[in-house]
Amino acid sequence: MITYNHERFIVQAIESVLNQAVDFEVELVIGEDCSTDSTRRMVQDYAHKYPGVIRALLPDKNLGAQKNCVNVFAGCRGDFIACLEGDDYWTDNQKLARQAKFLDGHPECVSCFHNVLIVSGDPSVSLEGSHVQTDGRHLMCAPHLKARFSQEDFFKHNVIPTCSVMFRREAIGNLPPWFEKLAIGDLPLHILCTEHGTAAYLPEVMGVYRLHGQSNWSSKTPIYRVSRTLDMYEVLERHFQGRPQAAALWEVRMDMLQGYARLLRRAGQSSEASAAAVTYIHLALKDPLFCLKHLSRLRRMCVLFCCVKLGRSTKL
Secondary structure, eight states, rough: EEESSHHHHHHHHHHHHTOOOOOOOOOEEEEEOOOOOSHHHHHHHHHHTTTTEEEOOSSSSOOHHHHHHHHHHOOSSSOOOOOOOTTOOOOOOOOHHHHHHHHHOOOOOOOEEEEEEEEOOOOTTOOOOOOOOOTTTTEEOTOOOSEEEOTTTGGGGOOGGGGOEEHHHHHHOOOOOGGGOOOOOOOHHHHHHHHSSEEEEEEEEEEEEOOOOOTTTSSSSHHHHHHHHHHHHHHHHHHTTTSSHHHHHHHHHHHHHHHHHHHHHTTOOOHHHHHHHHHHHHEEEEEHOOOHTTTHHHHHHHHHHHHHTTTTOOOO
């Protein structure tokens, strides 16, 4: 569990772990990242009350989400690691038992995850992208999601709610140094994990993903999110350099880069849109086969660049 400024939520998160009914030992490792509210005191109180169960990691300075996450992973000693951020919680006290039993019985799977309910008490936060049920609930995973996911499946989309995943500790080993520098950690983690096996989907709803105005990711603007995602894909390409994964990730980055240029253009950020279009054109021209395959897309990026430079409007 990583947490920062979660004083309104941290008790429910911790209690949902303590309420798990299991026949094996569970340790809750909490990375409290120098919150400016009372989160640290609350974590310390729980660690004092449950010394054999809760181990609090209390850095002297704020590390940031990814570095905090790396530290917590390194501090985990169990065969399996389940993730739960301090503003989410689990709703089924059999969650850990079910997932551990599944992984014990399916050695070909390196991880498993389940569906979760999305809850938001903040009307300013959009629930776009969730899957509305007939009873009005918003679920994160799409209906009829397939049962198994390979590494290639995660190149384009992350379907795993962070608060739902359990994976084998040995599958991540020592995370690469670049991991803690990213703004996004969950998708790279799943891509690295599934080098060693598949991820399995369990359709039960066993947790809650909480949306609020201070959410580390959902509170950011679309432009910020796409920009940081592009950075992530570029880093992953370098990590897999010389292997087939690099080419597949490059194609995904090119798709996203095109959309990013258009997003910037619509937002009135002309110089940034121009720079994104130039980057796209430059990368595309390095691969003649890509240019032939996506000639119309390349043309649109050239038109966008020219229109931005000339100060004209265009629909692309």
